[in-house]
Amino acid sequence: MSVKRYLTPEQLVGFENYKYSAQDTSPLSNYVMHPFWNTVVKICPRWIAPNVLTFVGFLFTVANFVLLSFYDYSYYASSVDIPPGTGPYPPVPNWVWIVCALNHFLAHTLDGIDGKQARRTGTSGPLGELFDHGLDSWTTFFIPACIWSIFGRTDYSISPLRFYFILWNVLSCFYTSHWEKYLTKILFLPWGYDISQALIFAIYLVTGIWGQQIWKFEIVQGISSGAMFEFMMYAGSLGTSLPMSFWNVYNHCRLIVSQMSSTRCELLNWLLLPLALAVGIAITFPTLELATLLIMGSIATVAHIHYGVYVVRQMCDHFHIKCFSIKDRTE
Template identity: 50%
Template sequence: MEVQYLTQQHLAGFEHYKYSSLDTSPLSIYVMHPFWNNVVKLVPKWVAPNLLTFVGFLFTVGNFMLFVWYDYEFYASSDDHPEFPSIPHWVWGFASINFFLAYTLDGIDGKQARRTGTSGPLGELFDHGLDSWTALFIPTCMYSAFGRSANDYSIQPVRMYFCLWNVFINFYISHWEKYNTGVLFLPWGYDASMLATILVFAITSVCGHQVWKFNMPGDVSAGHMFELLFYVSAIVTNLPVALWNIYRSYKDKTGKMRTFYEAVRPLVPVVTFIALSAIWVLYSPSDIMNADPRCVFFLTGSIFSNICCRLIVTQMSNTRCEVWNWMLLPVLVGMCMSLVLPPALNGELVILYILAVFCTLAHIHYGACVVRQMCKHFKIYCFKIKPHDE
């Protein structure tokens, strides 16, 4: 059943939308863009940019599913859990190639759009919407390189959970920044993190996961350094820069010039979700974080992606951001039920699985309906370039 998620105000706003971004990363400017400029020339002009975006996303999802099969519990790289076999070397190499292909396709889809004269709001929304979900899949795959053992060189699932939230917050802040400034300031950390991920998986494919079992100066393990980098990237680099750019847009009168309440309004649903999920994870009667961390990660990332997609829609259409996401209601109900059910019934895990399936299907339905609405409104196709005679 198709639902009209976009209002006429949204669609009218999309008609006047113009993409504005600023990329100042030396790695991006001097290395990646020259590489992508050459790669895109190999792509036939009949290939739709959104098709490149979607195929790149599928490479990332494919990696996630591969690690679901070989390391669902995140114990494969924990040496004190020999009952879980190690991940085969070929899996790491295959995943490294997949991430490289996904990163490359994500880098050339916009260039293909400009090259074929098909640039438009649908392409940006499609690209960034899928990226918001990718923010879950890549770090979760990376966690398998270090494992989850308490006596090993890694971190516990609950700490990894908050590392994931750092990735989500970084992504969300960039679009909240654009909501207020009108300009997407591309963070420096994205290109570096993608190349680091590809390199980590390539090294692991050759040397095995044992290569990361070492301590750095100060008795800091490689896994703990991996955790520290998440927090540094959010607190030290991205957040201060975003706040400064927003402040400067008000000072120079170049941004949207919203009131304080309207400017911070997009933060309400994501902060509410952080609070709800943290309460559930920290006070879970049956400790769902240790019982099934992968499902907790997946549920959280899927709901976050939906919240972020709705922000991107309002930001691009220059409309008022929603202050509540309806997906938070079933999470609240599920959390309350799990806190009162006897742990012996194992009902909390059942609630977690039901929520994961329901919220994932609801998110896919939202994305599909929004894409269909935009295609119908602009009289275009999503995965095919419209012939000129049409």
């Protein structure tokens, strides 16, 4: 069966010459997280491929999104001006938040030990980093979308427009950090990453124990204040966030490929055209907005999954390795 060729010969040669370089100066990362991960990775059997850890960790964030989509599909369950237990929006059960806290902790832990497992098993390579960062680009949507359920979406919580700004801030930070690496060849890991993961875990846990109302303070306003400077289009509803996020995921991964292979990054990709068309339809014909944006979100999702699967297959063929298993050294 032939493999779709997304990567050019020039990019594959660039991957052959790629060397990982990062700077992490965070005290929390260096004195707390890494010592913890160094201990945890010793428990992991050596036959488990690093990409399995990466993918399972990613699935924990997907599980949180699916779980909260079931219990809080419209983001009204935690809204302060809707009395709990009334109307069609019952509160999210506390056990759900406990599960989300556990899932997030496991996801962060597996994301922290996958590289250590690769070095421990002698399987480090560009595929692992690309796989890791590619899945991280998806979590830039899943994690904020789950956190939003804690606050709700009405006037005294976080409106869809405000969440849109928050999401764009997260996406922009992720993109610019990889753009910085594209220019400098060094990934500068921000101090805020491990702190933010610890805070998200704490928010889930505290919400599960004491309930959502503890977070209804003015600090909610500050969460998104820095995001107001982002340039964007807004089509008027929650639905816009999904296709825009998945288009960014697709765009982020192409930047990461160019950065790791030391090739020129393309200016635009084809998904921008249907995205612009979807936003235009949503603004012009409000009644078609939800259907249009869901269709666009589906197109972007399928396109990116296809891209990711075939890029991984192409790299596996090129480097004569397997994605989810460690090659027997006796072969």
